[in-house]
Amino acid sequence: xxxxxxxxxxxxxxxxxxxxxxxxxxxxxxxxxxxxxxxxxxxxxxxxxxxxxxxxxxxxxxxxxxxxxxxxxxxxxxxxxxxxxxxxxxxxxxxxxxxxxxxxxxxxxxxxxxxxxxxxxxxxxxxxxxxxxxxxxxxxxxxxxxxxxxxxxxxxxxxxxxxxxxxxxxxxxxxxxxxxxxxxxxxxxxxxxxxxxxxxxxxxxxxxxxxxxxxxxxxxxxxxxxxxxxxxxxxxxxxxxxxxxxxxxxxxxxxxxxxxxxxxxxxxxxxxxxxxxxxxxxxxxxxxxxxxxxxxxxxxxxxxxxxxxxxxxxxxxxxxxxxxxxxxxxxxxxxxxxxxxxxxxxxxxxxxxxxxxxxxxxxxxxxxxxxxxxxxxxxxxxxxxxxxxxxxxxxxxxxxxxxxxxxxxxxxxxxxxxxxxxxxxxxxxxxxxxxxxxxxxxxxxxx
Amino acid sequence: xxxxxxxxxxxxxxxxxxxxxxxxxxxxxxxxxxxxxxxxxxxxxxxxxxxxxxxxxxxxxxxxxxxxxxxxxxxxxxxxxxxxxxxxxxxxxxxxxxxxxxxxxxxxxxxxxxxxxxxxxxxxxxxxxxxxxxxxxxxxxxxxxxxxxxxxxxxxxxxxxxxxxxxxxxxxxxxxxxxxxxxxxxxxxxxxxxxxxxxxxxxxxxxxxxxxxxxxxxxxxxxxxxxxxxxxxxxxxxxxxxxxxxxxxxxxxxxxxxxxxxxxxxxxxxxxxxxxxxxxxxxxxxxxxxxxxxxxxxxxxxxxxxxxxxxxxxxxxxxxxxxxxxxxxxxxxxxxxxxxxxxxxxxxxxxxxxxxxxxxxxxxxxxxxxxxxxxxxxxxxxxxxxxxxxxxxxxxxxxxxxxxxxxxxxxxxxxxxxxxxxxxxxxxxxxxxxxxxxxxxxxxxxx
Numbered sequence: 001x002x003x004x005x006x007x008x009x010x011x012x013x014x015x016x017x018x019x020x021x022x023x024x025x026x027x028x029x030x031x032x033x034x035x036x037x038x039x040x041x042x043x044x045x046x047x048x049x050x051x052x053x054x055x056x057x058x059x060x061x062x063x064x065x066x067x068x069x070x071x072x073x074x075x076x077x078x079x080x081x082x083x084x085x086x087x088x089x090x091x092x093x094x095x096x097x098x099x100x101x102x103x104x105x106x107x108x109x110x111x112x113x114x115x116x117x118x119x120x121x122x123x124x125x126x127x128x129x130x131x132x133x134x135x136x137x138x139x140x141x142x143x144x145x146x147x148x149x150x151x152x153x154x155x156x157x158x159x160x161x162x163x164x165x166x167x168x169x170x171x172x173x174x175x176x177x178x179x180x181x182x183x184x185x186x187x188x189x190x191x192x193x194x195x196x197x198x199x200x201x202x203x204x205x206x207x208x209x210x211x212x213x214x215x216x217x218x219x220x221x222x223x224x225x226x227x228x229x230x231x232x233x234x235x236x237x238x239x240x241x242x243x244x245x246x247x248x249x250x251x252x253x254x255x256x257x258x259x260x261x262x263x264x265x266x267x268x269x270x271x272x273x274x275x276x277x278x279x280x281x282x283x284x285x286x287x288x289x290x291x292x293x294x295x296x297x298x299x300x301x302x303x304x305x306x307x308x309x310x311x312x313x314x315x316x317x318x319x320x321x322x323x324x325x326x327x328x329x330x331x332x333x334x335x336x337x338x339x340x341x342x343x344x345x346x347x348x349x350x351x352x353x354x355x356x357x358x359x360x361x362x363x364x365x366x367x368x369x370x371x372x373x374x375x376x377x378x379x380x381x382x383x384x385x386x387x388x389x390x391x392x393x394x395x396x397x398x399x400x401x402x403x404x405x406x407x408x409x410x411x412x413x414x415x416x417x418x419x420x421x422x423x424x425x426x427x428x429x430x431x432x433x434x435x436x437x438x439x440x441x442x443x444x445x446x447x
Numbered sequence: 448x449x450x451x452x453x454x455x456x457x458x459x460x461x462x463x464x465x466x467x468x469x470x471x472x473x474x475x476x477x478x479x480x481x482x483x484x485x486x487x488x489x490x491x492x493x494x495x496x497x498x499x500x501x502x503x504x505x506x507x508x509x510x511x512x513x514x515x516x517x518x519x520x521x522x523x524x525x526x527x528x529x530x531x532x533x534x535x536x537x538x539x540x541x542x543x544x545x546x547x548x549x550x551x552x553x554x555x556x557x558x559x560x561x562x563x564x565x566x567x568x569x570x571x572x573x574x575x576x577x578x579x580x581x582x583x584x585x586x587x588x589x590x591x592x593x594x595x596x597x598x599x600x601x602x603x604x605x606x607x608x609x610x611x612x613x614x615x616x617x618x619x620x621x622x623x624x625x626x627x628x629x630x631x632x633x634x635x636x637x638x639x640x641x642x643x644x645x646x647x648x649x650x651x652x653x654x655x656x657x658x659x660x661x662x663x664x665x666x667x668x669x670x671x672x673x674x675x676x677x678x679x680x681x682x683x684x685x686x687x688x689x690x691x692x693x694x695x696x697x698x699x700x701x702x703x704x705x706x707x708x709x710x711x712x713x714x715x716x717x718x719x720x721x722x723x724x725x726x727x728x729x730x731x732x733x734x735x736x737x738x739x740x741x742x743x744x745x746x747x748x749x750x751x752x753x754x755x756x757x758x759x760x761x762x763x764x765x766x767x768x769x770x771x772x773x774x775x776x777x778x779x780x781x782x783x784x785x786x787x788x789x790x791x792x793x794x795x796x797x798x799x800x801x802x803x804x805x806x807x808x809x810x811x812x813x814x815x816x817x818x819x820x821x822x823x824x825x826x827x828x829x830x831x832x833x834x835x836x837x838x839x840x841x842x843x844x845x846x847x848x849x850x851x852x853x854x855x856x857x858x859x860x861x862x863x864x865x866x867x868x869x870x871x872x873x874x875x876x877x878x879x880x881x882x883x884x885x886x887x888x889x890x891x892x893x894x
Contacts, residue, residue, distance in 0.1 A: 005629035006610050008601060009640030012628070017642075017663045023649055067632050075663075113649055120643075124602040125610060132605075154455060155571040156765045158579075159608030163453050163572060166605070181459070182452035185514050193456030195464075196567075198772035201780040202470055202560055205890060216464045216522075226782045228891050256784035308765045317764035318603045318755045325645035333648040335673045337703035443652060444675050 002053070004060045005067075007121040012068070015114040016078040027113040028327035028346045029120070030105040031127060037316035041411040041421065042099040044138050044400060045106045046169045047130030049096065051123050052385050055087045055109075058119065081114070089115055091380035092366070094349070095391075097134070097172050097400030098375060099407055101361060101423045104349045105376060106131065108366075113328060120323045128321045129162060133169035136288075136313040138404065140306050141174035142412050143288040145295060148176040148303040150192045152283060153311020154183075166311055172396045174404075179305075187393055194221040194253050194281070201226060207235045214239065214249060221251040221281050224266075229257055233266050237273040251279040251302065259284070260297040267300040281305060287314065288414055332436045343429055344436045349375040358406055364426035449500070451507045452514075454568040459515070462561040463525040474560040475774035475793045476567070477552040478574060484763035488858040488868065489546040491585050491847060492553050493616045494577030496543065498570050499832050502534045502556075505566065528561070536562055538827035539813075541796070542838075544581070544619050544847030545822060546854055548808060548870045551796045552823060553578065555813075560775060567770045575768045576609060580616035583735075583760040585851065587753050588621035589859050590735040592742060595623040595750040597639045599730060600758020601630075613758055619843045621851075626752075634840055641668040641700050641728070648673060654682045661686065661696060668698040668728050671713075676704055680713050684720040698726040698749065706731070707744040714747040728752060734761065735861055779883045790876055791883045796822040805853055811873035 018024065033043060060068075060082045069079055089111025094100055106127055109116045141149055151170045154163040167183030177192040178184055184191035195213055200223065203209035210222055224232030233252060240247040252270070254262050259282050270278050282294065283305030291304055308314065324342055325333050332344025343363065350362040350372030364370050379389035391399070410417045425433075465471065480490060507515075507529045516526055536558025541547055553574055556563045588596055598617045601610040614630030624639040625631055631638035642660055647670065650656035657669055671679030680699060687694040699717070701709050706729050717725050729741065730752030738751055755761065771789055772780050779791025790810065797809040797819030811817055826836035838846070857864045872880075 003607055003629055005632055006601065006607055007628055008599070008626040009628055009631075009638050010626065010642050013640060013664060013667075014642055014646045017646065017660050018649070020663050021659050027649065029645070064632075068628075071638070073664075117645060120645075121602050125604065125606065128603050129606045152455070154453065155568050156575050156768065157572065158605035158759070158764075159572065159576045159612050160450055160453055161606030161608040161610075163608075164606075179455040179457065181454055181456055181515075182450055184456075185452055185511075191456050191518070193460060195457050195461055197782045197784070198476070198564060198567075198780075199461045199464065201772045201782055202465070202474065202775045204778075212468050213464050216467050217460060217520075220460075225784050227887055228783065231891055312605070312759075312764040314764055317605075317759040317761055321603065325648045328649045331651075333645075335644045335648055336675065337644070337672050440674055444678055 002057050002059075004058055004064050006125065007118070011118055011120055012074065012078065015081070015118050016075050018114045018117065019077050019081055020075065024112045024114055025329040026110060027116045027325060029109045029116050029323050030326045030347065031107045031109075031123060031321065031323045032105045033102055034320040034322060035102050037319065038416060039315055039414070040135055041413070041417045042101060042135070042407060043131055043319070044134040044173055045094045045098045045100050045131055046096050046134035046172055047127035047165070048093050048107065048379065049390050050126040050130070050165070051107060052091065052380060052389060054122055054126065055089070055091065055119060055380065056383065056385060058085065058087055060085060085118070086383060087111065087115055087119065088383045089380070090378060090382065092346070092376045093379045094375045095377070095396075095399060097396045098403050100375070101421055103343065103363060103423060104361065105347050108346055108376065110346065124321055124323050126165070128319055130165050130169040131321070132313045132317070132319050133166040134173040134400075136310055136316070137170035137173035137175050138400070139288040139414060140291060140310050143291040143295070143414060144304055147301070149174070150303065150305045151175050151178040151180065151310065152305040152307035154180040156308040157311040168393070170310065171393060172400050174397065174401060189393070195223055197223065197226045206232060207238060210235055210239050214243070218246070218248040219250050221253050222249055223253045223255060225254055225256050229254060229262050230265055230269065233269045236278070237269060237275065240273060240275055249278060251281045253281040253283060253305070255284040259301070260294050260299045263294070263299040263301050279303065283307070285309070292414060332432055334433070334436045334440060336437070336440060343425065343433055345429070345432055347376070347429070351375055353406065356406060357408055358421070361421070361423045362426055363423060363429060365428050365432060368426060368428055370426060449504050451505055451511050453572065454565070458565055458567055459521060459525065462528070462565050463522050465561045465564065466524050466528055467522065471559045471561055472776040473557060474563045474772060476556045476563050476770050477773045477794065478554045478556075478570060478768065478770045479552045480549055480578075481767040481769060482549045484766065485863060486762055486861070487582055488860070488864045489548060489582070489854060490578055490766070491581035491620050492541045492545045492547050492578055493543045493581035493619055494574040494612070495540050495554065495826065496837050497573040497577070497612070498554060499538065499827060499836060501569050501573065502536070502538065502566060502827065503830065503832060505532065505534055507532060532565070533830060534558065534562055534566065535830045536827070537825060537829065539793070539823045540826045541822045542824070542843070542846060544843045545850050547822070548868055550790065550810060550870060551808065552794050555793055555823065557793065571768055571770050573612070575766055577612050577616040578768070579760045579764070579766050580613040581620040581847075583757055583763070584617035584620035584622050585847070586735040586861060587738060587757050590738040590742070590861060591751055594748065596621070597750065597752045598622050598625040598627065598757065599752040599754035601627040603755040604758040615840070617757065618840060619847050621844065621848060636840070642670055644670065644673045653679060654685060657682055657686050661690070665693070665695040666697050668700050669696055670700045670702060672701055672703050676701060676709050677712055677716065680716045683725070684716060684722065687720060687722055696725060698728045700728040700730060700752070702731040706748070707741050707746045710741070710746040710748050726750065730754070732756070739861060779879055781880070781883045781887060783884070783887060790872065791879055792876070794823070794876070798822055800853065803853060804855055805868070808868070808870045809873055810870060810876055812875050812879060815873055815875055817873060
């Protein structure tokens with residue numbers, strides 16, 4: 001069930017006032033990121049599925065209504081309205097797994113003002129988290145240059161819901177598997193995992209631990225760095241000799257120390273023992289920079305387990321994401337607060353491509369027809385999800401992969417692209433903005 | 448209901464192997480943070496309540512068991528064991544709201560090895576999030592020097608659960624109120640909120656918007672920066688003249704621009720109009736540094752709304768928190784992985800104080816009796832929470848306030864204290880470590 005109270009108090013007080021004033025004409029709100037973090041050349045849109053589910057199922061229960069009433073702040077009119085609330089609006093959105101840039105709407109809600117206002121907090125909460133996570137994960141996947149990346153981050157993700165949704169977003173962005181059983185169950189993501197140091201430590205002898213674990217899970221990955229990494233590898237080799245044809249261990253895992261040097265030495269030890277088919281899995285505080293650095297050193301690592309840094313988007317744990325009123329009662333709306341640029345009205349984004357590679361985005365009014373591929377499409381009408389609005393996760397993942405290959409190569413690098421990807425504003429949208437600004441300035445005293 | 452599957456696959460494979468081997472003697476695991484982030488002089492322990500609830504209520508449902516079975520990885524023995532699982536162990540912990548330092552256990556679990564192993568992922572997930580959030584919020588509260596701080600962060604916190612738990616942790620750390628209705632309902636936190644720019648924008652005229660809102664909510668806070676902050680303040684003044692004795696607006700809110708200069712000018716405009724009692728509330732991208740900077744400029748701000756930076760602990764969105772086996776079958780356990788120091792055995796922390804101010808912590812073996820106040824106490828026995836283990840939130844908040852005043856003043860500043868707070872290791876614990884290291888080194892080849 002959707003937590004109807006997971007919202008800011010002011011959404012309800014504003015709705016209360018809108019109802020009292022009869023402000024229920026059609027409004028359009030845009031959800032977008034104002035500016036990208038320094039080390040993001042693009043964002044990967046994600047979280048639309050949860051946004052649509054919320055809009056379809058948001059209801060206020062008798063218990064929630066009673067509690068709201070007990071606050072003594074709200075009118076009977078609001079409480080009655082909430083009791084019968086269901087969302088009736090339209091939504092236009094960029095498909096999950098599409099790269100987007102600053103100022104570009106990820107989704108737009110068109111509904112009577114109170115309805116469109118009410119849903120602000122939760123829509124941001126969900127789309128923000130998954131877009132943040134998918135954008136970070138895409139960098140790690142890019143850095144791994146085709147090697148599988150496994151999500152190990154659930155323990156330090158921010159709570160239960162992040163534990164689920166970040167795993168989903170990372171999978172959309174190209175992460176191959178997750179250690180998280182709940183995310184695997186919920187979303188059908190492949191699940192992966194090895195063993196922890198505690199398992200080795202609980203045994204009095206490391207080789208005995210390996211032997212016991214392999215007896216139970218013959219095709220596992222053995223964690224070799226509990227005491228001394230290379231000594232651990234030698235014990236794996238010893239176990240291979242001991243078991244002969246019954247040795248089916250798939251990989252060894254290095255989780256600490258100088259992974260570049262250790263992986264080379266590990267590869268040499270394994271190869272010398274005829275264990276060329278045993279792969280090397282690396283983990284331990286990895287992020288996209290460390291993965292890139294390891295591969296730049298030709299580290300013979302076959303797959304990466306990435307945890308905290310990807311799970312919390314450590315270098316940029318939040319996006320400057322907003323949900324802003326851009327149109328009410330047929331008129332474009334703006335605010336003029338310094339440093340917070342806004343463009344009025346509903347929009348479309350046209351992605352212009354040359355030879356299959358994106359060359360420029362054009363932010364336009366929603367009814368313009370311009371060259372390029374329009375990114376926003378209608379996904380909900382009158383509160384109902386449209387057919388095709390929710391592709392399966394495998395399709396989203398495929399879509400993300402395709403869209404990412406259509407970005408200019410320098411954008412997919414880890415460093416800030418110079419110049420950044422160009423996002424232009426169409427003449428019609430610029431003119432609309434000037435018009436609204438002029439109208440608003442008329443009200444203000446001359447400076 | 449506790450999500451039993453919100454765990455790493457390897458917890459279950461390890462338990463499977465433990466059961467197969469009959470490794471079910473008593474184990475002790477320590478949950479601690481290895482090193483504090485650079486800009487944290489202390490951490491504020493938080494999240495124990497959720498940890499205990501998890502341990503008391505963790506059960507595997509038939510649907511979860513069926514799904515686990517469908518993976519084809521697990522033994523019948525494991526599935527049967529999970530079907531009948533409930534946690535029977537003991538827990539010792541530092542009370543929520545207590546400052547802790549690197550290497551100090553926040554909690555220790557003592558239980559048969561498979562039970563203690565199984566709960567790792569979720570315990571970290573919950574204690575990590577709230578300790579992270581409380582530690583960041585304590586800095587913001589300190590920076591505000593007694594002025595109320597309101598949590599505005601739910602929209603960009605990482606999902607639903609973070610939206611709840613971060614608000615709880617921030618309240619423990621001294622944040623006065625939250626804009627988050629669900630957190631307010633769940634935990635009894637005072638709720639606060641004003642109005643958004645969208646409300647002003649939806650009206651054709653800013654003064655008309657103020658008038659309408661105040662008609663519905665006379666004692667509200669008015670957001671004045673939608674078009675021009677000082678012009679907005681003048682409109683509030685105009686409204687005060689218009690309404691005379693019916694004007695009950697409590698505050699104006701500044702949300703953008705140069706808050707230091709704008710707050711001074713706003714104060715002057717309000718005072719000149721005889722509105723000395725109207726307070727100034729500031730928000731808009733604030734963190735502890737910005738709050739401190741504003742107050743250093745004598746900005747006449749009476750309260751702060753702090754959102755994203757506090758809500759995601761932006762400068763340090765994760766802690767190096769681990770849950771490590773330190774004892775099994777009566778023997779201290781370690782790993783020797785480089786860069787990851789571990790101390791064996793169950794522990795106690797003694798906080799030595801001079802004249803009511805903490806002077807040093809001593810990490811000791813759990814059965815030592817040393818000078819100072821022991822921080823860990825038993826909170827669960829045989830799977831049951833002990834009396835007094837879960838004080839109400841108001842008591843935790845009071846406890847945090849008291850404990851924070853007992854820290855040396857330089858530790859409560861925003862910059863890294865030089866030298867950092869001293870955490871010593873008792874001779875007995877040092878000796879225990881040397882003994883375990885020597886035992887483990889015997890197995891390793893000479894270097």
